[in-house]
Amino acid sequence: MFITNRNPNWKNGVLSDLVTVRYGKDHKKFEDGIYPVYGSGGIIRYIEKPLYIGESVLIPRKGTLNNVMYVNGAFWSVDTMFYTEMLHSNVAKFVYHFVKSKNLASMNAGSAVPSMTTNILNAMQLYIPDNETLSTFEKIVSPMYSQMQENEEQSKRLANLRDTLLPRLMSGELDVSSIDF
Template identity: 65%
Template structure:
């Protein structure tokens, strides 16, 4: 919508016009808790306090530059990730899609280990949609992001139930002989 179909009247700028790039921090000395520590591969562990609690886009600093993440809950960013602070409203999802559209591997600064720098991130040129267009985009995609978040949460809950019930069925601690008929009755309610 915006990345490949930018309107000529949109302001030309750089990513630094929209975001402030921040360095993630080491999490090893933090106590366990319920805030996710995010790395380029996803959740690494959970800690007792967040590093940041607003909408953000996380970009790998080293290793796998293509694993860009969008986050809309309190989190801790690992020290091999950048996280971003938005300078305007309704731009995080736009920034996420813009950064994901870039070939970050070709922009990297490392030789043996791919590396991204704040200078590379800040200098990315783009056409910046006006506030009305960004609000339209946000209105369009926000329900999709909410559905994804709810589906992810439900999937985690189902995995927990699976991991709890299956061992009990296997050890015959639970009687599973009538599960199919009970499940069929539940699905029609």
């Protein structure tokens, strides 16, 4: 859609035309809560306050640079991650796939620890599709993203159920010997 069917009239731009790249912040001073805290490996804990609410692309600033994530909701991003604020509607998933397709590790700006900078990210060149194409892409992929989010929520519920039942099964508190499988 964006490569083989690229419209020659699409504007040549840079990532900063679509998003504002923001620095994550330290989370250690907050109490536990319901908002996920993302590090480069995924969710590391839940705290009482979100840093940002909405669609965002999380990009590692230090360490494993290629672990780009898409988030939609209230979250916190650690200080070794960037998060993005969308400047236009219908661009978050496009930006995610664009950034995810890049080998960020090859753009490393660090010497000892792999590092990414806002200057490198902001200057990433891309063709910016017209609003109609972005809307079409959003309509195609949104149901898939919704299903992935539902699957994640169901997986969490099942893991909680397992964590509740397994100790009771192992201790003999729950007896399932009479159940015919």
